[in-house]
Amino acid sequence: MISELIGLLITSVLLNNAILNQFLGLCPFMGVSRKKSSALGMGMAVVFVIVAAGLVTYGLYYLVLVPLHLEYMDLVTFILVIASLVQLTEMFLKKSSPALYKSLGVYLPLITTNCVVLNVCLVNISNGYDFAHMLVYTIGTPLGFALVLYIFSCIRERLDTADVPASFVGNPVALIVAGLMAMAFSGLAGII
Amino acid sequence: MNPLNLILAILFFGGLVGLYVFLFIKNKNTPKPAGCENLKPDCSGCRDYSCPNHPKEES
Numbered sequence: 001m002i003s004e005l006i007g008l009l010i011t012s013v014l015l016n017n018a019i020l021n022q023f024l025g026l027c028p029f030m031g032v033s034r035k036k037s038s039a040l041g042m043g044m045a046v047v048f049v050i051v052a053a054g055l056v057t058y059g060l061y062y063l064v065l066v067p068l069h070l071e072y073m074d075l076v077t078f079i080l081v082i083a084s085l086v087q088l089t090e091m092f093l094k095k096s097s098p099a100l101y102k103s104l105g106v107y108l109p110l111i112t113t114n115c116v117v118l119n120v121c122l123v124n125i126s127n128g129y130d131f132a133h134m135l136v137y138t139i140g141t142p143l144g145f146a147l148v149l150y151i152f153s154c155i156r157e158r159l160d161t162a163d164v165p166a167s168f169v170g171n172p173v174a175l176i177v178a179g180l181m182a183m184a185f186s187g188l189a190g191i192i
Numbered sequence: 193m194n195p196l197n198l199i200l201a202i203l204f205f206g207g208l209v210g211l212y213v214f215l216f217i218k219n220k221n222t223p224k225p226a227g228c229e230n231l232k233p234d235c236s237g238c239r240d241y242s243c244p245n246h247p248k249e250e251s
Contacts, residue, residue: 064204068197068200068204069197070197070200070204073204073205076205076208077204077208080208080209080211080212081208083212084211084212087215087219088219090219091215091218091219091222094219094222094223094224094225094228095222098226098228101224101225101228102225102227102228102231
């Protein structure tokens, strides 16, 4: 059981990475990766929201939707729950922790449209995870997202000072780097 | 489909929408902390022009 959970954690962080393997969350991946500080703030906010959304949607599905035979409403329910949760989190941060709001709050509206959040909620249900597996997958996926976002931002900061051909400056060279990162991460497949 | 099930689905959906609208309005009316009034994410844009954080290009 423990080895299975560790395997799931490594898989969700590195091998089945949301960005490099599933091509999810590419909008913030390209948009918020120009500076390390922004990438770190976005990564932390994504971890917070995905863990909260995963727990709430999992509970809602098995405690409300299944008993009421409303399983077919999972998609629309999860979308509304995620959007509501982001509003609630933003309001909570505004009132209780201005310092945290300053570093994370600005990225919260961006997360509402981040497809990684919805993907985690749907995969938890479609794969039939029990609570322990759900928890590991829900923590592992945003950690993988934040890790790749941070590494990518470090590379992009270096790229700003590199001698890149004019036609490749900006997003083109960033996409090539993302492709190389995806190949590098796929090389980790042998560890499981 | 069972009519009771349909009514439950409509009520559940309405409740979720109501919850979202309530939280959206509450969040909008909650004042931002001092020093955070004009925070903008450092997002360079991804061609999603419907995103409120997209740096609009002047045409």
